[in-house]
Amino acid sequence: MREIRVKGASSLCSSTTLCDEETHVPQSDLVNDEHNSSVGAKVTPEIEMKYVHRVYDAIAPHFSSTRFAKWPKVAAFLSSLSSGSLVLDAGCGNGKYSGLNPDCFFIGCDISHPLVKICVDRGHEVLVADAVNLPYKTGFGDAAISIAVLHHLSTECRRKKAIEELVRVVKKGGLVLITVWAVEQEDKSLLNKWTPISEKYAEEWIGPSSPRECSPSSFKLESIPETEEHSSGHAKGFKESSIWRFQETTVQSEDDSVASNDARDVNNQQEYFVPWHLPYHRAEVSGASASALANGLAKKDDKKGAVVYNRYYHVFSEGELER
Template sequence: MKQINTESVSSLSTPEIEKKFVHHVYDAIAPHFSSTRFAKWPKVASFLSSLPSGSLILDAGCGNGKYLGFNQNCFFIGCDISPSLIKICLDRGHEVLVADAVNLPYRTGFGDAAISIAVLHHLSTENRRRKAIEELIRVVKKGGLVLITVWAVEQEDTNLVTKWTPLAEKYVEEWQGPGSPRARVPSSVSLESIPESEESSLGGEGVKVCKEGKVLGDLKEEKNVKNQQEYFVPWHLPYHRAEISGASAHALATGLATKDDIKGAVVYNRYYHVFSEGELESLTNGITNARVVDQFFDKSNWCIILEKTS
């Protein structure tokens, strides 16, 4: 009888927290999100420019496709979990499809290189993050390079962290399987409006933590909790944009979004697992067919370049 790898099965099963606070959110905010995403990160641009002419490059989690076609001497294909973002890419003439980062629909050894830019921090378990890395390595040829970037715990602007909402104990039920993160703030969260800057999509004012009906105070005190890595990061969708997106009415009705009348926006919360120093490299431990070529910190992101060795 064939044995089932339960760890692999669990990593392929999407936790509810990702469905609600990643997939649903990006579908709802896609056009507005895309309008703010056009600048190319220099390190990513440098990596893409360094690849040999004629290379086939896979962008896993391509978003609005801002890197697709960046190097005109190479061929690009992309995928993303959000159908709304993929439609934007298709309208721009890119070769893309809807796919999950932990289960890429490409044959082994398909591409010459792959990139995963700001994607892994939206995966809510260690197993899923590792599986996504394994998939990136699988789909490139021997000698192929993989660039991965994720948000860092060690933010250059520490004020930003005080404006994020740490995930509370009540969200534990959203995670499934081994490798699930452990909640570190023993309270439920009452989310208030948090403004953001266009560049970072972060920012904010005080968010209050409540327990048994009592306000414990501003989260600035709570955010000193050691090793906190699970957060909600808000996105403000202007009312005129929300009217275009039919998803917002449903999100408001079901409690997946809130209204901020002062700012005239529907507020969505996106799930993030921010990475500590060395964590990205540690996920590659046990992956025998790849080696670390480079790793670095860039603009509040941890980055790693892997080479497939066999």
């Protein structure tokens, strides 16, 4: 059904309605089509390409070595699922949650090929995929998780699309758990270590291909009281999380916002670069780090003996995830 042709060769395909090349929508058409928000949300902004995708590809082995502790809230959620449940992990990283419940089946995906390779080497069922375009059938899973992923999407349109994808791939009556970083930090000194996004990045961040707003969502959120006590020590003050149960068009949201109101940033700043320090002894064996230093994506910190990468974060304000 497919024929491989040399890139750049003249089109010889007789089926103009089926050929990928013939039906490809030019980037200019996508960015000028204000009504096609769903397609527009799938266009990855440059700031995510640079400061999320390329960074995690470069730091994958070191990042993985630091990611082994299971957050209690996530572990409790996965342990509560019925035997035989199929769990979809969107943005699985190094796969630390895959197999946590031995009675469930896990399928993970991540945009970073090096992280997916780590998962494969550990024997997990994984594939490379984008959170805003999950490669699963509608109603495929019994549950889905998105752990510390949504805050790496740089526009409201893309964040909403990622949530809609989680809704789509989980069957009626299924569950979705989402966690994100919060603006309200119990340890206010953390904000001093983050770099607020400056005007320098405004064009590639917002830009015509990255609309800040989407059309209204097709599902609703209904709050229910918090009943569990937050017990995650190292994650305390970092995450606002929600467990959603999907039944037709009504969503029940269990808000687990762990941050205090008095820690809100006075300037309402929510876009940050958060540094990742890759030690020299690890960076020396990484060709990606040498390239990153050469093109300005990373810089050296001789005092700390590390190559420093900036990761893009949209940190959520209280109630934003629920809305």
